[in-house]
Amino acid sequence: MTEEYDGWDIPAGDDDGGDDVQLPVVAVVGRPNVGKSTLVNRIIGRREAVVEDVPGVTRDRVTYEANWRGRRFTLVDTGGWDPGASGMAARIAEQAQVAAELADVILFVVDATVGATDVDEAVGAVLRRAGKPIVLAANKVDDQRAELEAASLWSLGLGEPLPVSALHGRASGDLLDAVLEALPEAPSEDTRREGGPRRVALVGKPNVGKSSLLNKLARSERVLVDPMAGTTRDPVDELIELGGKTWRFVDTAGIRRRARELQGADFYAGMRTQAALERSEVAVVLIDAAESITEQDLRIVSMVIESGRAMVVAFNKWDLLDEERRFYLEREIERALVRAPWALRVNISARTGRNVEKLVPAIETALESWSTRVPTAKLNAFFTELIAATPPPVRGGKQPKILFATQASTEPPKFVLFTSGFLEESYRRFIERRLREEFGFAGSPIVLTMKIREKKGSPAKARR
Template sequence: MSPDGNGRDVTGEYDDEGGWISAELAEFEENERGAGAQDEPDTGPMPVVAVVGRPNVGKSTLVNRIIGRREAVVEDVPGVTRDRVTYEGTWRGRRFTLVDTGGWDPDATGMALRIAEQAQVAVELADVILFVVDATVGVTDADEVVASVLRRSGKPIVLAANKVDDQRMELEATTLWSLGLGEPHPVSALHGRSSGDLLDILLEIMPEAPPQRFAAERGPRRVALVGKPNVGKSSLLNKLAGEERVLVDPMAGTTRDPVDELVELGGKTWRFVDTAGIRRRERELQGADFYAGMRTKAALERSEVAVVLIDASEVLTEQDLRIISMVIESGRCMVVAFNKWDLVDEDRRYYLEKEIDRQLVRVPWALRVNISAKTGRHVDRLVPAIERALDSWGTRVPTARLNAFLSELIAATPPPVRGGKQPKILFATQASVEPPKFVLFTSGFLEETYRRFIERRLREEFGFAGSPVEVTMRIREKRGAKKQK
């Protein structure tokens, strides 16, 4: 293999392969151009609509109806939504931010009180308030108390009379005039009845969004906080944000919807996503927990780096390892954060390090930090690890340098003989970044052990700390035979 300045094989030994390699390379370059499309235009702050109301009046169902997909977790029991969760909505070409909140119960105590406090925060930050009331129940004492608080806020308010499924129920909705919030607008979040009319009214009173502007750089990098329930994901997000942004409770499973939060750290803005704890087996999930698990996976797919939290005060479990495997399969870069490190004594730390090295043998490349979300110990080490992982995730190796490296590697350690013949690596290229993917154009099949050997040496030569690396093959077959990967 003798690459020219562009890293292409120019020897006469493989004349019949020149056209094949060029065609294969052209295919990868075309795919890469398609994958590297322009980032979406950056926009200024969009109008914020807070959806509030007492528990189980259909707020999340209405949110799903407005955004046009089943994103918010919905179940026919009160108290499913607990944090304030943001979504992007679009109607008649105008974009806005929709904030789904937990049930607002003025008489709440304990966790329910904290859920109500999150709803009040959403009202303070909103431009428009969408107050949802169950028309089939009518005005309750809780509705009247919430209405009085909303009137004092001075914000524009739209009163939605939900669960109006037919014309007969529209007459029932007229009783909601007594709340003193103006005309009640009948709607059925479940069936979509009059939802378009409701959105028209919202557009009339919400402020205009600023004009779109195109930024040279991408927006804040997205970091997903994942792990099993009660491992400290929400505590870490609150510590990073410097406020109680999401609910924290000793009861496992407090978070159900992924919660985004913009946080300023290290002179940069990051978008951290707190996710629901991933249970042991999907088939054990029911109701809201099942959909919460789906949202967690979707949040991971939308993120660029995953911070996997593991409880350092306990032994690593099969559940922890399954979550790590899920991150590997997603192709995201990864930082493993061992939380609650302050609860581990010196003797236990020594043996824990040994356990970690043994059990994380599949991901020796994952960056590791030991932190305490509760006390803030070593939390400052998290961002440098995330930045290093993201740098690795986006690393591109020049083709000439890659082929020169492989020439030396193959000369020192040739591929093993298979079927009486020794396969040759004719050419190599990096097909993509985020995550880095390398393609070897070969004259025959390379054993998996040898591909892992190449991956290991690529990491030693070029880094890739914290990032998965994929090494695949394109095999030159006889004419008419099918290529393999």
Template sequence: MTTGEYDDAGWIEAELADMEISTDEEEHEAVALPVLAVVGRPNVGKSTLVNRIIGRREAVVEDVPGVTRDRVTYDATWRGRRFTVVDTGGWDPDATGMNLRIAEQAQIAVELADVILFVVDAVVGATDADEIVGGVLRSSGKPVILAANKVDNQQMELEATSLWSLGLGEPYPVSALHGRSSGDLLDVVLEALPETPKQTFGEAKGPHRVALLGKPNVGKSSLLNKLAGEERVLVDPMAGTTRDPVDELIDLGGTTWRFVDTAGIRRRDRELQGADFYAAMRTRAALEKAEVAIVLIDASEPLTEQDLRIIGLVIESGRAMVVAFNKWDLVDEDRRYYLEREIDRQLVRTPWALRVNISAKTGRHMDRLVPAIEKALDSWSTRVPTARLNAFLTELVQQTPPPVRGGKQPKILFATQASTEPPKFVLFTSGWLEDTYRRFIERRIREEFGFAGSPIEVTMKIREKRKGGQAPKK
């Protein structure tokens, strides 16, 4: 770029010193943690107890049976030891329909767990359903810890002793709502769990996190099940089946990925109530923790305001993005014609998003999804060498100078990439660059260096000079 005066160089140097530019690459390493499955009848307080165990309110809680429908995993730490907690839907042996499938998911969680935490409502006492579930747990051969929940006082502790009748050993009284004796219960859990690695900070990021987003009933859960090769999450024609973000570790081509199936994002959050409102909050939190988002769109229907809003949400989050047009098996020639025009008209601001056409139901073109994710992630973490960036911009400005503003033509004195994930570029300028010119620079940066599937940000630091050429003090 332009060499500039000495005070320009000093100003740029001072600004760079204030910017935290990280070039260290962190390794992605998967750590296998022991699993604690939390099971029990509907509405006995499992999700409340899960929130108590993990120390934060993540599991959706509502005083209505059936709020938790899938197996939902959370990372937990107690006394410096890490483990995974699986919250399950209510396990009712007499369930039918959707409730039966929820119970089946709970049984799968038991099969995959190292230790089972069986939650019983101590106020109600042992029911016939509890005894049936208890018999299944005894035959599983897994360590089972019996938690007598809703024990809010000493009198209730005495009543909780009746749960010895379940034949699962000592019932441990606890109040998930108030936290009473929860620490004692966790001590028992740690003794039963296999030895876990000590908690570390910043040493490993784990498998890449991929968030599945889309409006309700667009096929997110079907896609997750197809990738996993088995039914990991519930699929039902009724919209809103998924409420909690569901984390699943899936091996694809020798690489482990952490896919997060989220609740469908509806049009306006202020219209949501109860569990749906909190589910929307969890979806946004899942996106913030992810590195790349797959936005599913129903290709057989016209693009909607919801679709565009979800894409905008991903852009605002700064995450890499792949747009997957699902249900491609339902798209005929006429629909393809109109879809292309809808994309040209409504997605004109996001031409960088990678696009794949898939069918989660039939498996069509599923092999194209992972390469697109990998390409988006690679773009998201790409760093352009400073010398190469400035050489490119010098040539670009010579060919197409910035527009004159206020009778003066601003100069780009220097440029650097301040960060990755997402890539952010900073232009040190002598004056204001018009928005249209900055968008032009962004477009040309993409043409030169790629960044397919990743948002990039181009900002300015303006050097305002005083009369006499003196630099203003910071």
């Protein structure tokens, strides 16, 4: 829905805040050179996965968003299991187990022209015990003769082998129909908007104390805590009563490295953590105050910023610091969190429970800021005073003007500035700072977008 102002189309009211529904995950598994990447390219409709006629081209796990008959899902292209690797049986079992535990559907690809090998049977045995939905793709079936060969794959005990040719696209639609049938029910709407408990994601690097904090908030041992990093792999949802309200806390796996560097269980855990964050409304980022702030901590903060969620930064193990360390840490925080000076901060100890009660007011403030809407009249009165006191800097011999401003949506607050020219990034940062001084928004990111009308009658250009 839009309103018109002096020839502009202006967004009116809230938008849907983006599509935050967690997409189901389909993991494509199989031994090397059975055509997994070719099948992935066929499903997503473009050549993105690298394909060569040699085994082992796909080494890292790569995700793509796929769509079939209007149903979206995340497709994971996995590396093949190398039969020549040492400890093959252990590697096969581990990889298959990870996929079985953390994907919603397993798309098991077998080369129908070769038949079921010992490797295929080893994987099939693990998948049968897992109890997850399995779609068995008998690949490289290019003609009716090969369909007879595909029938031998019933011996794997994984149900009907579906003949398909990833290279030529033969019967790929039938295969995708089977995948859709195996997917979990699609939510009818964003789960954040069903009127249930507010969702809080606990994120941070491994062994920073997320599970300990969740147990302390719940006043019971809800989640396994172990000194060894990586105990939590899948997000764990817990309903917890705090401050007279019920909250849904999500204890996520620790994010170890950049997404492209993750392997095995870490890859799936990182993907689940990202999905859990996107389904949440506010993130509590835990940082170990007893250690220096690391690049890993900053990547996690950036991930929350990019997701558009409200944010509270909790410095855990604060009780272990002496006065000198606290002094230097304050300076370190100022430098490190320069991208998110708006994030609310709480110093806590998950082990002793020190100050954990302060988390709820901080979370409530962040959520309130995240949902704040500034009336258009009030917003433009603010901009009139702001521009009169500090006009935009001259660019290319011309001074751009802010003709009108509106708040397009909330969660997070998004503002559209209708201008006669481009506004420098430094001036946009100044605008954001003044917006926060005037209207608050503590704990919430702000998105500023420009719509530029350079000449009368020419179309506006949208800029971020």
